[in-house]
Amino acid sequence: MLEDSVRRVRAREVPWNELRQAGTLRRIEKARAGSRGPGSSRHIAIVMAGCVALMAIVLGATHLHRSRTASTPTATTATAAEPDGETVLRLADGSVAHQSNGATVQVQAVEDERTELLQTRGSVRYEVVPNARRRFVVRARDVDVNVLGTIFRVDVHPGAVTVHVERGKVEVGQQDRRVRLEAGEGITFETGEGAEGIVANGVSAAVVDSGVTTVDPPPTSGGSIPPAQPHGRGLQRPSALSLLEQADRARAAGDLDGAARPLQLLLQLFPNDRRGSLAEFMLGRVESARGANAEAARAFGACLTHGATGALEEDALAEWAGAEARSGNTPAATSLARRYLATYQGGVHRRAMQRLVDGEN
Amino acid sequence: MMAQPEARQPKGEPEELLLAQLASGSSQAFLEVYRRYARYVATIAFRLLGEDSEIDDVVQDTFLQVSTGIDGLRDPKGFRSWLATIAVRCVWRKRAQRRRRQFLRKTLAVLGLSRSDPADRQPVDELYDQLDRIPERCRMPWLLHRVMGETLADTAAACESSLTTTKRRIAEAEERLERGRDA
Numbered sequence: 001m002l003e004d005s006v007r008r009v010r011a012r013e014v015p016w017n018e019l020r021q022a023g024t025l026r027r028i029e030k031a032r033a034g035s036r037g038p039g040s041s042r043h044i045a046i047v048m049a050g051c052v053a054l055m056a057i058v059l060g061a062t063h064l065h066r067s068r069t070a071s072t073p074t075a076t077t078a079t080a081a082e083p084d085g086e087t088v089l090r091l092a093d094g095s096v097a098h099q100s101n102g103a104t105v106q107v108q109a110v111e112d113e114r115t116e117l118l119q120t121r122g123s124v125r126y127e128v129v130p131n132a133r134r135r136f137v138v139r140a141r142d143v144d145v146n147v148l149g150t151i152f153r154v155d156v157h158p159g160a161v162t163v164h165v166e167r168g169k170v171e172v173g174q175q176d177r178r179v180r181l182e183a184g185e186g187i188t189f190e191t192g193e194g195a196e197g198i199v200a201n202g203v204s205a206a207v208v209d210s211g212v213t214t215v216d217p218p219p220t221s222g223g224s225i226p227p228a229q230p231h232g233r234g235l236q237r238p239s240a241l242s243l244l245e246q247a248d249r250a251r252a253a254g255d256l257d258g259a260a261r262p263l264q265l266l267l268q269l270f271p272n273d274r275r276g277s278l279a280e281f282m283l284g285r286v287e288s289a290r291g292a293n294a295e296a297a298r299a300f301g302a303c304l305t306h307g308a309t310g311a312l313e314e315d316a317l318a319e320w321a322g323a324e325a326r327s328g329n330t331p332a333a334t335s336l337a338r339r340y341l342a343t344y345q346g347g348v349h350r351r352a353m354q355r356l357v358d359g360e361n
Numbered sequence: 362m363m364a365q366p367e368a369r370q371p372k373g374e375p376e377e378l379l380l381a382q383l384a385s386g387s388s389q390a391f392l393e394v395y396r397r398y399a400r401y402v403a404t405i406a407f408r409l410l411g412e413d414s415e416i417d418d419v420v421q422d423t424f425l426q427v428s429t430g431i432d433g434l435r436d437p438k439g440f441r442s443w444l445a446t447i448a449v450r451c452v453w454r455k456r457a458q459r460r461r462r463q464f465l466r467k468t469l470a471v472l473g474l475s476r477s478d479p480a481d482r483q484p485v486d487e488l489y490d491q492l493d494r495i496p497e498r499c500r501m502p503w504l505l506h507r508v509m510g511e512t513l514a515d516t517a518a519a520c521e522s523s524l525t526t527t528k529r530r531i532a533e534a535e536e537r538l539e540r541g542r543d544a
């Protein structure tokens with residue numbers, strides 16, 4: 001019992017990342033610079049105490065003034081175009097949003113307690129400075145991402161919003177469903193906007209693209225998810241969505257065979273479905289977990305052939321390289337790792353891919 | 362079953378050379394030391410405090426003391442242990458401050474634990490609640506040894522107590538925790 005608690009405490013990720021490290025270093029440098037200045041420490045302490053008292057008065061007055069006036073976004077941001085075509089939005093707290101692929105981000109609020117951004121298009125990589133007292137939210141259609149301090153990317157596609165976490169943790173929600181994502185995990189929400197032909201049975205689906213977390217679709221009044229059934233005469237044909245869900249449930253329960261079957265069935269029944277790439281990716285993960293690395297490599301490769309994009313494409317390429325390496329196909333693994341490094345210079349799997357190229361794995 | 366240490370000495374430039382440069386006032390050496398050990402100190406702070414709201418303060422205080430007190434380090438090979446001792450002292454002070462403002466403690470704990478997996482919260486909460494009822498002299502070495510996986514010798518050095526005393530205190534903490542769970 002005690003051992004179990006110790007294990008859980010040890011399993012908690014230390015909430016320390018490069019941003020936090022850099023922020024603390026700035027504070028240290030400031031303190032060191034202050035301690036090297038002229039005057040006695042007592043004198044400095046008195047002056048600092050005076051400054052703090054003055055700041056407290058000013059902040060208090062400002063806060064009072066703000067609370068009495070209507071809440072409006074503060075003009076504390078700066079936007080700059082980078083040479084590589086990226087547009088960078090810098091917020092007053094040091095957080096940065098790198099916008100690409102024609103991304104549009106509107107600042108809804110930048111206040112002491114909350115920062116809210118609205119992303120309507122394109123791909124944005126957010127680097128958020130940790131601040132436990134401030135709520136940082138990115139909204140994309142009906143999906144919201146709540147952040148403590150982390151680096152993550154949001155891609156707004158026609159009919160879908162993808163969130164992929166590089167460092168730290170975020171909480172992502174759609175309607176009344178919430179899911180926590182950790183570094184390396186991603187999720188794709190199908191959204192109503194521009195999603196003609198995607199929404200099945202009136203159900204807006206939420207499906208995981210990194211194979212870690214399961215999200216049930218939001219409940220709707222008109223539709224329900226039919227249970228997956230064997231395909232045969234007189235039986236209802238399962239939908240692609242229900243098969244994905246069945247696979248997710250089986251995988252969450254540790255039933256790898258039970259997860260593989262509906263995925264294979266989905267690929268067989270719906271060869272042209274756009275969720276084929278996701279199914280192949282999940283199948284790759286399942287095969288990897290079963291130790292069938294050659295099968296996993298095939299599935300990850302097929303995921304790319306099915307037209308995976310964004311975070312899923314990046315993950316699939318890295319997983320493919322890893323699966324090839326584990327199955328002993330070193331030349332293919334090296335080649336894929338090189339392709340990854342050439343395509344995703346700042347990619348989340350770059351270290352693992354570099355190790356493959358260096359022949360360490 | 363003994364846990365493995367969470368952070369070990371990083372690779373890179375020779376430690377002795379780096380520390381000598383640091384002692385001579387090199388800012389570059391300080392940055393390198395910080396880069397190598399900030400996470401280790403943050404880990405000590407997080408494991409000992411049980412939540413993350415004061416990690417930055419502990420890291421800042423620890424490295425400020427490193428920058429001013431590096432002359433006091435006699436054996437460069439003992440740097441990591443010396444650093445841990447400073448970090449433990451900083452945590453000790455933070456916890457003393459926290460006890461003086463109990464009303465804030467619960468709020469901060471909730472904020473910190475909200476970053477963990479919800480399924481793990483209850484046992485972790487319970488463990489840290491139990492640890493809060495154990496004397497500080499037993500709590501610190503138990504966390505360093507059992508949770509962080511530090512050796513008994515390193516734990517004793519960080520807590521500035523003898524090996525025998527450290528063992529006795531860890532055993533006392535263990536017994537109190539087990540007894541608390543049985544009750």
